[in-house]
Amino acid sequence: MITYSYVDEYIRQWRDGEIILNKERIMLIEWLEGDILTREDIYFDSEQIENFVRFSGKWYFELEPFQTFLTCFIFLRYKEDNSLVFDEFFYYMARGAGKNGLVSALSNYFISELHGIDFYGVSIVANSEKQAKTSFAEVYNAIDMNDELKSYFKHQKALIESVDTKATFQFHTSNAGTKDGGRDGVIIYDEVHQYEGNEIVDVFSGGLGKVKDSREFFIGTDGFVRDGFIDRLKERALRILKREVPLEEDSLFPFMCCIDDEEEMHNPEVMWQKANPMFHPPLSDYAKTLYKKVFKQYKKLENDSSGYENFITKRMNLPKVDLEKSVASWEKIKATNQEYDLAELKKRECIGSVDYASIRDFVACGLLFLKNDYFIIPRELSYSFVCKPFADKHYGYSTAKGEGNNKKDHRKFAPIREWEDEGLLKVLDKDSMDPYIVVGWFVELRNEGWNIKKIVGDNFRMEILRPLFEAEGFEVEVIRNPDAASALLSPKIDLAFDEERVIFGDNPIMRWYSNNVLVVLDNKGNKLYRKKEPVKRKTDGFMMFLYGIWASRDLEDYDVSDALDVLEALNF
Structure with a gap:
């Protein structure tokens, strides 16, 4: 069985009861240990893993254990030709779990000389320009506030470019008709819970495969659009986790975080970490501040239940239909x-x-x-x-x-x-x-x-x-x-x-x-x-x-x- 310290540590934390996982992440570990890590034809690219961990820690933030765990599988490769084992990633977590922060650091790293692939374009797509610019603005500001980074990256209002690799980072709104498939190395689809169908992904993924190590990231918290893209993506992920689809047929890596049952919402200290891995103990300063904010929102529901549906859907990542307002669940x-x-x-x-x-x-x-x-x-x-x-x-x-x-x-x-x-x-x-x-x-x-x-x-x-x-x-x-x-x-x-x-x-x-x-x-x-x-x-x-x-x-x-x-x- 292949192994890596970050992977081992995350699984150990769960086995020793230091953190609590929802059933989908337990299924993920069982699938990895049963079908993936037992293979002899793959390896963890330690150079890229460590480069990114150091890069994020220096310029953005120290990665949490769940984030270093995820990083390992971004750089998991086949021995025969060095190709990626996983080229699609589904990060499904509650609001505030740091999805955008992680993809910001990744985006900047992917266009850097540390990653080392010339003309490796990164695009982030979202339904609104404001959301699409979230990670772009974070990378822009990181460069703008640091003279050392300025020597490596040219940053403009709509485009960030690496001086050494000529790789670029840009953002797009989800209007599929405005873009033909380009030559991107990475596409990040933000707010996938708002996508009604596959049109956005079909258009933006059209340019992938023209450069080495092409990847797609689907990130989002659940929402109120049903039978749309995210529901189909969740069904696809569950088929993988149930080991119904072999790796050779579907190379999606699904990391899904949500409470398992509505009643778990009322056990904040223990169960909220199922939906938001930032709440795995010990809590970082960011997580402590976020926890206080979410807890205040939770307590407000006692006097005003109008926000219940939104809270359990967004903060607990469990889609909730108010049966007093809907014809059926x-x-x-x-x-x-x-x-x-x-x-x-x-x-x-x-x-x-x-x-x-x-x-x-x-x-x-x-x-x-x-x-x-x-x-x-x-x-x-x-x-x-x-x-x-x-x-x-x-x-x-x-x-x-x-x-x-x-x-x-x-x-x-x-x-x-x-x-x-x-x-x-x-x-x-x-x-x-x-x-x-x-x-x-x-x-x-x-x-x-x-x-x-x-x-x-x-x-x-x-x-x-x-x-x-x-x-x-x-x-x-x-x-x-x-x-x-x-x-x-x-x-x-x-x-x-x-x-x-x-x-x-x-x-x-x-x-x-x-x-x-x-x-x-x-x-x-x-x-x-x-x-x-x-x-x-x-x-x-x-x-x-x-x-x-x-x-x-x-x-x-x-x-x-x-x-x-x-x-x-x-x-x-």
């Missing part, structure tokens, strides 16, 4: 990804439901089935239509493929183009929705043999759609008061999500719709469904689902074809 929304038998469903009746709240943004359509008290809207039988001007303005739809004005830094609340490519929606090049397209979608499904008992929607736009549906021979039911329907159906919907009896299949847009729902109480205590954000976080698909449940009382929970077989067998 994210885990229950993810549980809608269950299998179903389309051929069997085709033998049953279904409800066609549609939410057509606005003619200028989204329309959601679907077929809802009832089977053994499960509410099923198959991925193949739900669809959304989006007006292109709305998609361009609020989701940067056209800029995603390089069209149009790219000056605005669109905050991508939804990966519209990705969903369109997956066949979940269609972007219409129209200023307002064409009702004939909506009706035509249901007609096409009926022609394919789906047994649509009726079409249901709310009163707001059905005066437009109803005559068109009836002209095609559909029975139409109009919900006159959607709020009254919400209040009546909310207990049934709550229970269905809680018991995992809602099935959408693998449908990210339906998960997105559901996660965007804000639950409010009226003055009588009834639950009403609203939007968590009024413009960009749409709920049309969830409301379409609600309307389907409203009319599901008319569905018989049995196979229609079986009943027809019985009738055919009768001798009248």
